[in-house]
Amino acid sequence: MLSERRLEVLRAIVQDYVGTEEPVGSKVLTERHNLKVSPATVRNDMAALEDEGYIAQPHTSAGRIPTDKGYRLFVDKLAGVKPLSSPERRAIQNFLDGAVDLDDVVGRTVRLLAQLTRQVAVVQYPSLTRSTVRHVELLGLAPARLMLVLITDTGRVEQRLIDCPAPIGETVLADLRARLNSRVVGQRFTEVPSLVQDLPEAFDADDRATISTVLATLLETLVEETEERLMIGGTANLTRFGHDFPLTIRPVLEALEEQVVLLKLLGEAKDSGMTVRIGHENQHEGLSSTSVVSVGYGSGDEAVAKLGVVGPTRMDYPGTMGAVRAVARYVGQILAES
Amino acid sequence: MLSERRLEVLRAIVQDYVGTEEPVGSKVLTERHNLKVSPATVRNDMAALEDEGYIAQPHTSAGRIPTDKGYRLFVDKLAGVKPLSSPERRAIQNFLDGAVDLDDVVGRTVRLLAQLTRQVAVVQYPSLTRSTVRHVELLGLAPARLMLVLITDTGRVEQRLIDCPAPIGETVLADLRARLNSRVVGQRFTEVPSLVQDLPEAFDADDRATISTVLATLLETLVEETEERLMIGGTANLTRFGHDFPLTIRPVLEALEEQVVLLKLLGEAKDSGMTVRIGHENQHEGLSSTSVVSVGYGSGDEAVAKLGVVGPTRMDYPGTMGAVRAVARYVGQILAES
DNA sequence: GCTTGGCACTCTGCAGGCCGGAGTGCCAAG
DNA sequence: CTTGGCACTCCGGCCTGCAGAGTGCCAAGC
Numbered sequence: 098m099l100s101e102r103r104l105e106v107l108r109a110i111v112q113d114y115v116g117t118e119e120p121v122g123s124k125v126l127t128e129r130h131n132l133k134v135s136p137a138t139v140r141n142d143m144a145a146l147e148d149e150g151y152i153a154q155p156h157t158s159a160g161r162i163p164t165d166k167g168y169r170l171f172v173d174k175l176a177g178v179k180p181l182s183s184p185e186r187r188a189i190q191n192f193l194d195g196a197v198d199l200d201d202v203v204g205r206t207v208r209l210l211a212q213l214t215r216q217v218a219v220v221q222y223p224s225l226t227r228s229t230v231r232h233v234e235l236l237g238l239a240p241a242r243l244m245l246v247l248i249t250d251t252g253r254v255e256q257r258l259i260d261c262p263a264p265i266g267e268t269v270l271a272d273l274r275a276r277l278n279s280r281v282v283g284q285r286f287t288e289v290p291s292l293v294q295d296l297p298e299a300f301d302a303d304d305r306a307t308i309s310t311v312l313a314t315l316l317e318t319l320v321e322e323t324e325e326r327l328m329i330g331g332t333a334n335l336t337r338f339g340h341d342f343p344l345t346i347r348p349v350l351e352a353l354e355e356q357v358v359l360l361k362l363l364g365e366a367k368d369s370g371m372t373v374r375i376g377h378e379n380q381h382e383g384l385s386s387t388s389v390v391s392v393g394y395g396s397g398d399e400a401v402a403k404l405g406v407v408g409p410t411r412m413d414y415p416g417t418m419g420a421v422r423a424v425a426r427y428v429g430q431i432l433a434e435s
Numbered sequence: 436m437l438s439e440r441r442l443e444v445l446r447a448i449v450q451d452y453v454g455t456e457e458p459v460g461s462k463v464l465t466e467r468h469n470l471k472v473s474p475a476t477v478r479n480d481m482a483a484l485e486d487e488g489y490i491a492q493p494h495t496s497a498g499r500i501p502t503d504k505g506y507r508l509f510v511d512k513l514a515g516v517k518p519l520s521s522p523e524r525r526a527i528q529n530f531l532d533g534a535v536d537l538d539d540v541v542g543r544t545v546r547l548l549a550q551l552t553r554q555v556a557v558v559q560y561p562s563l564t565r566s567t568v569r570h571v572e573l574l575g576l577a578p579a580r581l582m583l584v585l586i587t588d589t590g591r592v593e594q595r596l597i598d599c600p601a602p603i604g605e606t607v608l609a610d611l612r613a614r615l616n617s618r619v620v621g622q623r624f625t626e627v628p629s630l631v632q633d634l635p636e637a638f639d640a641d642d643r644a645t646i647s648t649v650l651a652t653l654l655e656t657l658v659e660e661t662e663e664r665l666m667i668g669g670t671a672n673l674t675r676f677g678h679d680f681p682l683t684i685r686p687v688l689e690a691l692e693e694q695v696v697l698l699k700l701l702g703e704a705k706d707s708g709m710t711v712r713i714g715h716e717n718q719h720e721g722l723s724s725t726s727v728v729s730v731g732y733g734s735g736d737e738a739v740a741k742l743g744v745v746g747p748t749r750m751d752y753p754g755t756m757g758a759v760r761a762v763a764r765y766v767g768q769i770l771a772e773s
Numbered sequence: 774g775c776t777t778g779g780c781a782c783t784c785t786g787c788a789g790g791c792c793g794g795a796g797t798g799c800c801a802a803g
Numbered sequence: 804c805t806t807g808g809c810a811c812t813c814c815g816g817c818c819t820g821c822a823g824a825g826t827g828c829c830a831a832g833c
Contacts, residue, residue, distance in 0.1 A: 120825090122824065122825050122826085123825075123826080124824080124825075125824095134776070134777090135776070135777050135778075136777095136778095136825095137776075137777055137778070137779090138775080138776055138777070140825090140826070140827075141775090141776085141827095143826090144826090144827080154825090154826085156783090156784065156785075157782095157783055157784060157825090157826075158782080158783045158784045158785080158824075158825050158826055158827095159784075159785075159824085159825070159826090160824080160825065160826095198594075198595075231576065232574050232576060232582065234572055234574055234584065236570050236572055236586075238569065238570060244570065244586065246572065246584055246592070248574070248582065248594070254584070254592060254594045256586070256592045330692060331692070332670060332688050332691075332692065333685055333688035333689040333692060335688070336684060336685040336688065346674060346684075347671055347674040350670050350671035350673070350674065351671040353670075354668060354669070354670065354671060458796090460795065460796050460797085461796075461797080462795080462796075472805075472806090473805070473806055473807075474796095474806095474807095475805075475806055475807070475808090476804085476805055476806070478796090478797070478798075479798095479804090479805085481797090482797090482798080492796090492797085494812090494813065494814075495796090495797070495811095495812055495813060495814095496795070496796050496797055496811080496812045496813045496814075497795080497796070497797090497813075497814075498795080498796065498797095
């Protein structure tokens with residue numbers, strides 16, 4: 098087991114390296130952090146830490162830098178979550194309060210998060226899975242052509258065009274609309290299928306085919322749209338990544354363009370609490386020198402989606418985690434109000 | 436005026452430089468393009484072209500590279516638009532044909548364009564300005580709370596929440612819905628204000644305030660949503676930009692995140708035909724070493740929005756223009772069909 | 774047994790100097 | 804106007820040397 102002091106040395110190394118971006122040696126370490134031991138002692142500790150795989154040297158006679166494993170230990174045991182200052186919190190609130198609709202909320206959140214952390218921000222649109230139905234609308238566009246509009250409690254609107262097998266009358270449509278809404282409004286998406294199952298039976302045989310089509314489309318929408326959309330921002334911050342640009346930044350940009358990758362990334366994170374994935378812990382190869390800090394957010398106690406940031410493994414974890422958590426909370430509040 | 440041969444020399448310089456990314460000298464020029472004159476002669480021509488500001492040398496005793504002015508002349512007079520090969524055209528068609536809704540069309544277009552040109556692609560969502568109304572829907576969510584849903588002929592859906600000054604009855608609402616639709620369906624957005632102006636008069640005094648609110652919201656939506664949304668993709672291609680990374684790429688990424696900048700960029704382009712803005716011709720400073728190739732696209736003969744690519748001034752203009760034009764055409768077709 | 778100072782060693786990064794290559798500009802001849 | 808010749812310039816690569824930072828190890832001290 099690592100002694101208390103060695104952990105302290107590791108913490109000091111991580112903090113220094115994150116600050117300076119340069120390998121850190123035993124001398125500066127004793128100077129900057131009052132470790133109360135000599136450089137020689139620290140060197141011994143560093144040798145031990147290196148044996149255990151927590152730090153590494155880029156080349157002989159250079160200082161040490163933390164490994165993924167070192168960051169992991171730092172995040173798990175050595176670092177807390179740094180709360181934001183109250184001006185920062187006020188700024189968040191003010192900035193988010195100005196949002197006019199869901200798109201705007203997500204857009205603002207992305208920008209905010211990118212700005213606060215100076216990293217790439219990723220925000221998932223609230224998922225439909227855990228949402229409830231606020232309203233279902235059916236519009237007759239033509240005799241045998243309908244539009245289905247689904248409105249969720251998170252303010253999301255989905256629409257689908259439906260080609261009916263047979264024309265449907267206005268009164269039947271109104272009837273269907275009314276029955277549909279009385280059954281599903283306020284209900285969870287997952288409940289909807291069983292709630293509408295027997296609806297066609299209430300109608301004339303002539304209309305049943307059409308009504309089944311409508312219901313099928315509705316259910317499809319619920320399922321399909323569970324594949325999330327997301328928004329990213331702050332990619333310009335990637336330029337602060339390192340000195341060896343093209344090689345580092347390219348795969349990251351590519352990964353960010355693949356929504357599938359990002360969704361998988363967020364999906365792998367825990368549903369509650371904050372998740373930090375460091376370097377190679379991310380499956381995706383292009384992201385092997387980045388860390389992802391993510392957290393769920395939601396209007397109630399349950400998370401309806403996730404948000405987070407992607408940055409270099411060498412990042413300010415406490416600060417980033419603080420910002421991510423704070424933003425998630427405020428977004429949750431905003432969603433709950435609307 | 437520049438002689439025929441000098442123009443030929445300029446063309447050769449542009450082509451070579453675009454291909455090799457290196458300043459091009461008189462010797463290789465005579466070798467690679469059969470100019471039928473000696474290097475010395477070409478040197479004289481180059482000196483003349485430099486005097487006129489079409490080319491420049493990075494430093495004494497280096498080859499020449501085209502200036503913005505040189506590219507301008509090249510694009511205007513020396514280069515055509517390179518048509519795509521038929522496999523390429525087929526690929527475009529196949530790829531776009533799979534789209535299921537408007538979002539998907541735009542998304543696929545962006546990816547396609549980025550892939551074809553190996554540059555950053557920008558696609559504007561079809562504008563509401565020139566669109567017509569397909570349907571307006573009013574939903575009563577609560578006694579004094581409505582939702583307005585606007586559906587356009589391009590398949591776009593906008594929704595707004597409305598807090599009414601007074602509760603409104605279902606029958607009145609149905610009446611309003613019917614009247615509203617009978618007046619505005621099929622009409623251009625620009626016509627709508629005059630068409631609905633006198634609508635409140637048809638209703639009881641009690642309801643007029645509410646109805647005015649609804650109409651105001653509708654008009655607001657029409658105006659506000661004329662600010663376009665857009666989608667960008669292929670940012671990973673920025674890494675192919677040049678060797679002097681951070682300085683070049685950063686401002687570009689920043690500009691790309693500012694939708695306002697991009698919209699202005701596209702907005703400045705001609706409504707019909709292709710627009711090429713080269714280097715400093717773009718107002719935005721961050722884009723001073725990039726060129727923007729854009730073109731309008733639309734479902735009919737009129738453009739409803741624009742799309743284009745952003746790349747280094749040193750780009751393959753004929754090829755890029757060909758790809759942009761072709762994609763715009765196919766997208767137009769897709770929109771017309773749906 | 775841990776801590777410490779000392780010391781030799783290694784490696785990077787930078788500055789300076791050298792050289793070859795590529796390209797130019799100019800000139801005089803065709 | 805075109806061409807070959809020639810002197811000149813400048814970049815980029817390469818080597819060298821040197822200072823600085825950092826390490827590992829050892830022997831002495833607490």
